[in-house]
Amino acid sequence: MLIVFPRLPLHFIAPGASSNSGDLSPHPLTAFWNLRLVDGALWNRLQHLQDRQHNPILNGNSTGGRTLATGHTYMHGTDASPPCGPDHLWASQVPDFNTMPEQMQDFILSMHCRHYMLLMDQPDLCIGQDTESKAPMLLMAVKSQVGHFENRQAIRETWGRSGWVKEETGGKRWQVRTVFLLGRQDTTTGPHPDLGALLQLESNRHRDILQWDFRDTFFNLTLKDVLFWDWISMHCSHAHYIFKGDDDVFVRTGALLDYLNEHQASSQGANDRAKRREEFLAGDVIANALPSRQPTTKYYIPESFYKGLYPTYAGGGGVVYSGALAMQLQEISQWVSLFPIDDVYLGMCLYRLGVSPVHHLGFLTFDLPQADREKPCAYHRVLLVHKRDPKEMLTLWRQLRPPLPEC
Template identity: 30%
Template structure:
């Protein structure tokens, strides 16, 4: 220890004897000028962005597609601004994209299914059932699945599988946010951004959960006479109570949202909207702080825009509780939640059998 102290003193003395003592006025002035010169040449914006990326964002590994030989850097997971808010607005990038989908297919309605990266069984079930309905009443229907990033523990193997799935089906959109329940609002806003950027030629879009049975024919039939602008419908909730119990899955404290009731909104399990709305909602999101309850948040953005959600043209079209299968009943509804993936497949196949359903 004494020897180390002595060495330290010798090193200090060596620096002083070599002319590097900070008490030299000439050296002090030169150092200040050097620092100022560095600040002059450094792009402060880029420096800040790199610093934020290093501190706030999680960089994940790079995966390479063998068919395209393109390195996909997975991405940047923004730090949430709090337990009841999400990191939006934020510049999220697409890891997997289908930018020509709408140009090539020219759809009347685009179906977008938010689904977890690991839920390949649900994607396959939809591709083999209502996702096969591409032309209804001479109207083109397009299907896309929307994913975030898998959790870091399963990322490498799962991401390679997703790349292969994307190359096979060309129906996957994946953005560089962490796919989680808390980030559903981010997922929804990324969907709206994609529609704004790549799908302006469609008339309508529908967000539909992966565990929902969808009657595509009934949906298209309803949309043939639907408004072309400022239109959003589904299972509309009016006067919804704000959950103040901290144990609730949808808890929001008063300091986050003071009113006791929410403005009208469509339940997130399935809603359809005209394609003028995505750009308007993305703009509204710049002025409305993003809470984690995604369907409520869209309702808040609609209120900011002064646009009312629309009640369905008929009762019973959208159902939050599972409707027991009946061929006649299912031919008249648009969506219902289902109790099992197997039941969803069985119901759709039975509904396709020839003959009148009622």
């Protein structure tokens, strides 16, 4: 089972036995830090080392790698990390490695890598907006793949349009910026045409593509989060809110801006409300989920890699969170071992920050009922729906432009 360490209150008093003489302070009856490793699950063992290393009581400000029982060193992702590439010594850490699906094997061999070169950068995306008053209200970070040209263009023409975007009901206009997050074209699953030149033309024209030098596979989606948090901390750290989603969702951007403006207004003033704004993340929240143990499924996670329940997380297609939280995620992610499912990894980071995601009924990551999908009125309370192809995005955008039909 995964060992978890809850956040202590600011003024924590450990339970213990008080001295009758008054000369001795109360002291704990048992150790309050469990040093036992979780046997048999690689991720749990690695994360235990990370948590122990990041515990200032046990280790002060020490840095560097920690050694597993086998003598294998695990680096937590500093500049001292070795060059990124498959390390076959990791195969010896899981007894059933040779029977795992290929995507799981690939992840394990490269799970120590979290620094990749940017092949396409947009350092000027938020230029001139580097103060809180001028910063984008919403930065939309869309996970895409090299070949998804039609998806990206449909998003640019509809819900991901950059510029001044009007709320649906409030009437205000807010600055919105969109950027697409890509890895390197995966050519291991068969013959593929080289689309690099077309992607470069697209990037030159729209200047909204971030591409890193790692294989763009399902189990590498977590890297897009980690690398994007690094990028935004350098180039767009004042953005008020971040939307992170897939390129096959449809978002009612005006309605989302209504919601965010309302949340921002309600978070002004008192310290507790300001803290809620800083620690805000909303989406389709899933709690008490178990890893899939079916080797034939896309989400298969072997027990030799991870044991225990998943933390509470917002899943499937899209979430929105505050820019302040993005900065916290960038920092804490350096101490959370990479996990092959990006939504779950975000939940792991939130857990260690002590942040609880907000469930919003408007995030329909499992879609509307089949009978309602062609009815514009069914979308009146929707902020996000999953999945929609480019043609469906364009159709919905036309149907749902204000003023909305009477329902």
